[in-house]
Amino acid sequence: MNEKGLKRKATIGLLLLFLFSLGLTAQERTIRGVVKDSYGDPIIGANVMVKGTNIGAATDMNGNYTLTVPPSATTLQVSYIGMKDTEVSITGNVINITMEEDVSSLDEVVVIGYGTMRKRDLTGSVSSVSAETLAAVPVASAVEAITGKMAGVQVLTTEGSPDAEMWIRVRGGGSITQSNDPLFIVDGFPVSTISDIPPTDIESIDVLKDASSTAIYGSRGANGVVIVTTKSGQAGKLRLSYNAYFGVKKIAKTLDVLSPYDYATWQYELAALKGSNAIENYNSFFGNYQDLDLYRNVPYNDWQDLTFGRPGSSMNHSLSLNGGSERMTYAFNFSHLSDKAIMEDSDYKRNSMSLKLNNKATDRITLDFSVRYTDTKINGGGANDATSTLDTDKRLKYSVIYTPIPLKNLDASAGSADDDLGNLYN
Known part of the structure; x- marks a missing residue:
């Protein structure tokens, strides 16, 4: 009797568990539908997700999708590039979705050679940078701020001096003998450079890149046209704005230089290759070869560090x-x-x-x-001297080839070049 009762209870328990599992499965449902645009064309590859979960699917070639959703699902989220994100409520097993185009970026106004025009109506090739983008980059000039922000526009530094001119190349250089600089227009007037305009004073920068956009400027616009629009006043009460930033900089990488001992050893090896006369000349500068150990652990000048090692700001x-x-x-x-x-x-x-x-x-x-x-x-200047008729890189070159042996009477009391009354070398 007990065995029959146990078997009956086990059978009833298994049956109840099976029915409960069927009930859970029955609560999940399958939703399908079609995703189309405002013209009625199917959208291929749109993402259809159940809001708040990782359950989702992509539409096929005909815009169809199929999802198995849990009973707690109430909303579907649909996204696609160039379309506004859409949310629809789950009201049945068949849900068709219509997406709208995201035209906000097409209503942006850009400056062209003969006025302004919305991007949706523009047929030429124009790149633009707004005032918000320029103000977000803490740089010295507007040319530096547009670096890497415009397709087909390359910004180069001529050399390392503090006021080094920045070169702008629109779609590369078109001539190997003539200037490849674009035409600069500031508030409707041609200028030679825009490097002296603070980024905070600029409303927008537009670069005209193709022939149809630059045609109004004739041959002067053959290398592209950079149009700068500065900020104008706005009607209303007086508005006062103050902006400041501070930055520091240091040399990114230095070259390895010889210590006094290595330098004296290298000079001896060079003299040995040249002959006995060179050895005698070497002894007059460095002493006998047997005394080379005297150059170990002696103070020396790292001219590279002395010239380019200070922190900048x-x-x-x-x-x-x-x-x-x-x-x-x-x-x-x-x-x-x-x-x-x-x-x-x-x-x-x-x-x-x-x-x-x-x-x-x-x-x-x-x-x-x-x-x-x-x-x-x-x-001062930079690491290179672009105007020199001799060595165009003499500052950096000399900083690594000067002898590292200390100068006479060089100590901490000599001061530094940053002091108003001091000098590094007496």
């Missing part, structure tokens, strides 16, 4: 005033940049002021006034 201040009425607006900007290079006695300071007035005389006549003043002071 960069400090920038920018103050702007903006305001006006419906008829007249004004914008004033003052910027101060102080850049201390890593090379001794090398620094760069720039003070820049700009004033822009816009007066709407009538509904058809607008009077614009703009003035800019820049004062630049440059000390």
Whole structure:
């Protein structure tokens, strides 16, 4: 009797467990549908996800999808490049979804040679950088700020001096004998460079790259056109803005140089290859070969570190005033940049002021006034001397070939080149 009762209970338990499993399985359901765009065309590869879970599927060639969703699922999320993300409620087993185009980026206004135009209506090749992008990069000039942000636009540094000119190449160089510099236009006027314009004073930079966009400028625009639009005043109350940043820099990599002992040994080996006369000359400078151990652990000059080893710094201040009425607006900007290079006695300071007035005389006549003043002071140079008629890399070269043996009376009391009254060498 007991055995029969146990068997009956086990059978009933297994049956209840089986029915419970069937109930759980029955609660899950399959949802299918089609994802289309606003024109009724199927979207291939759209991601359909159950909100709050990792359950999802991609649409096939006909825009169809199939999902097995849990009973707690209430919403589907659909995403696709170029379309707005869409959420739909789960109301049945068949859910068809229509997605809308994301046209917000197409309504952006860009500056071209003969005015402004929305990107959706533009047929030429134009790249743009906004004021927000420029302000987010703490650099000395607007040219540095656009580095790597425009397709087909390459920015190069001519040499390492603090005020080194930045080269801009639009779709590479087109000539091997003539200039490949693009045409610079600032507020409608051609200029020779834009390196002296503070990034905080720029509203946008547009680069015209193809023939249709640059045709209005003729042959001057053959290498591309860089159009800079500076900030204008806005009607309303006076707005005061202050922006500052501070940065430090140091040399990234140095070359290995010889110690005094290695240098004296190398000089002896060189003299031995040249003959007995060279050996006698060597002894007059370095002494006998048997005394080379005297050069071990002696203080020496690492000219590379003395020339390029100091930490550099960069400090920038920018103050702007903006305001006006419906008829007249004004914008004033003052910027101060102080850049201390890593090379001794090398620094760069720039003070820049700009004033822009816009007066709407009538509904058809607008009077614009703009003035800019820049004062630049440059000390020293870079690792290369591009204007030299001899060695174009003499500063860096000499820093590693000078003898490391200490100079006479060189000690800590000699001071450093950063001191107003001191000098590294007496």
